[in-house]
Amino acid sequence: xxxxxxxxxxxxxxxxxxxxxxxxxxxxxxxxxxxxxxxxxxxxxxxxxxxxxxxxxxxxxxxxxxxxxxxxxxxxxxxxxxxxxxxxxxxxxxxxxxxxxxxxxxxxxxxxxxxxxxxxxxxxxxxxxxxxxxxxxxxxxxxxxxxxxxxxxxxxxxxxxxxxxxxxxxxxxxxxxxxxxxxxxxxxxxxxxxxxxxxxxxxxxxxxxxxxxxxxxxxxxxxxxxxxxxxxxxxxxxxxxxxxxxxxxxxxxxxxxxxxxxxxxxxxxxxxxxxxxxxxxxxxxxxxxxxxxxxxxxxxxxxxxxxxxxxxxxxxxxxxxxxxxxxxxxxxxxxxxxxxxxxxxxxxxxxxxxxxxxxxxxxxxx
Ligand code: ATP
Ligand code: MG
Numbered sequence: 351x352x353x354x355x356x357x358x359x360x361x362x363x364x365x366x367x368x369x370x371x372x373x374x375x376x377x378x379x380x381x382x383x384x385x386x387x388x389x390x391x392x393x394x395x396x397x398x399x400x401x402x403x404x405x406x407x408x409x410x411x412x413x414x415x416x417x418x419x420x421x422x423x424x425x426x427x428x429x430x431x432x433x434x435x436x437x438x439x440x441x442x443x444x445x446x447x448x449x450x451x452x453x454x455x456x457x458x459x460x461x462x463x464x465x466x467x468x469x470x471x472x473x474x475x476x477x478x479x480x481x482x483x484x485x486x487x488x489x490x491x492x493x494x495x496x497x498x499x500x501x502x503x504x505x506x507x508x509x510x511x512x513x514x515x516x517x518x519x520x521x522x523x524x525x526x527x528x529x530x531x532x533x534x535x536x537x538x539x540x541x542x543x544x545x546x547x548x549x550x551x552x553x554x555x556x557x558x559x560x561x562x563x564x565x566x567x568x569x570x571x572x573x574x575x576x577x578x579x580x581x582x583x584x585x586x587x588x589x590x591x592x593x594x595x596x597x598x599x600x601x602x603x604x605x606x607x608x609x610x611x612x613x614x615x616x617x618x619x620x621x622x623x624x625x626x627x628x629x630x631x632x633x634x635x636x637x638x639x640x641x642x643x644x645x646x647x648x649x650x651x652x653x654x655x656x657x658x659x660x661x662x663x664x665x666x667x668x669x670x671x672x673x674x675x676x677x678x679x680x681x682x683x684x685x686x687x688x689x690x691x692x693x694x695x696x697x698x699x700x701x702x703x704x705x706x707x708x709x710x711x712x713x714x715x716x
Contacts, residue, residue: 351482353394354448355433360416360425361396362389391493397430397453399463399476400486412457429454434482451475480523 353372358364363386370379370390379387392406396414403411418424429452436447452464453475463475479485489511492500500511513522 351434351484352437353432354435355431356390356393357431357433358390358393358429360428361393361430362386362414362416362428364389364393365416365419365422365425388494391491393430394432394491395486395493397432397451398479398484398486398488399453399472401472405486411455411461415455415457427454427456449478451478477523 352374355372356370357367358370359367379390381387388407392414396406400406403409403413406414408414415428416422416425431450431452434449434451450464450466452467453461454464455461461472463470463472465475465478476485479488484490500508503511
C-alpha cells in the first residue's frame with residue numbers, strides 16, 4: 351500500500367481544507383516549531399482508528415476539532431481522509447486499486463468512518479489497515495520521540511514491531527478477535543450449562559406437573575364421557591318429549607282445521623242471516639220510528655188530557671163558586687123581597703098615616 355494523499359479539514363490547527371500530495375520517493379514537511387507538522391502525523395493515526403486521545407496529545411477526543419484562533423472561529427467537526435493505492439507492480443490500473451478512508455468527528459457526537467464514501471464500523475477500518483500492516487500504532491509511523499522508545503523497548507514489544515514489519519499483525523489482530531470470540535463462546539457455553547442445570551431442576555417439577563396433567567387428562571376424559579352419556583340420556587328424553595309434543599301439535603292442528611271449517615260454515619250462515627236480518631232490521635227501524643212518533647203524540651195527547659181535565663176542574667170550581675154566589679144572591683134576593691114586603695107594608699101604613707094626616711090636614715084646613 352502506498353499513501354498518496356492526506357486531506358485535512360477542521361483537524362487541529364488545519365482550519366481550512368488542506369490537501370497534501372505524497373509523491374513517490376521521499377516527502378518531507380518542513381516548518382517552524384508549532385506550525386503543525388506533528389498534527390499531520392496525529393491525523394494519520396486518527397484516521398487509522400486511534401481511540402486514545404492521549405496518543406493524540408489531547409485531553410478528550412473533541413480536542414482534535416479546530417478550537418479557533420484570534421482570527422478564526424472554532425469549528426464543530428473535523429475530517430481527515432487518506433488516499434491509499436495498491437503497489438503499482440501488482441496492479442496496472444490505478445483507479446481500481448485506490449481507497450479513500452475518511453474519519454469525521456462532530457462535537458459531542460463521536461466519530462464516523464467511511465471507506466470509499468460507504469460508512470463502515472471503526473473495527474472494519476482498523477482491520478483494513480491491519481491487513482495492510484498499517485494502523486495507528488504501526489511501525490510505519492514513527493513519531494517524535496519514538497526512536498528512543500524503540501531502543502528502550504522490551505523484547506516482547508520489539509517482537510510486535512518486527513511482526514508488524516513482517517506484515518502479520520493483521521493475523522494477530524484476527525487472532526485477538528478470534529480469542530475474544532472464543533472467550534465469548536466459552537462464556538455462552540457456561541451460561542448454557544447454567545441454563546441446562548436450571549432446566550434440569552425445573553424438569554423434575556415439570557415431570558410432576560406432566561404426571562398430574564396426564565391424570566387430569568384421564569379424569570377429564572372420563573368426566574367428558576359421563577357428560578356425554580348424561581347428554582345422550584337428556585337427548586333421548588327430549589326426543590321422546592319432542593315426538594309427544596309433535597303428536598299433540600298434529601292433533602291440535604286437526605282440531606284447529608275442524609274449528610276453522612266450522613268457522614267457515616258459521617261465516618257462510620252469518621252471511622245468509624245478515625242478508626235475512628237486513629229487511630227485518632229496516633222494518634224494526636221504521637217500526638221503532640213509528641212507535642217513537644206514536645209515543646210522542648201519546649205524550650201530547652196525555653198532556654192535552656191533563657190540561658183539559660185541569661181546565662174542567664177549574665171550570666167546576668168556578669161553577670161551584672158561581673153556584674155559591676147564586677145561592678148567596680138568592681138568599682140576598684129573598685132578604686131584599688122580605689125587606690121590600692116589609693117596606694110595602696110600612697109604605698101602606700105610612701100611606702094610611704099620610705092619608706089620615708092629609709085628612710086631618712084637610713079637616714084642619716077646612
Ligand atoms: P515542533 O516542531 O515543536 O514539533 P510542530 O510543527 O510539530 O512543532 P504541532 O505540535 O504539530 O507543531 O502543532 C502544535 C500547534 O497546533 C499548536 O500551535 C497548537 O495551538 C495547534 N493546535 C493543536 N490542536 C489544535 C486545535 N484543536 N485547534 C487549533 N489549534 C490547535
Ligand atoms: Mg512536532
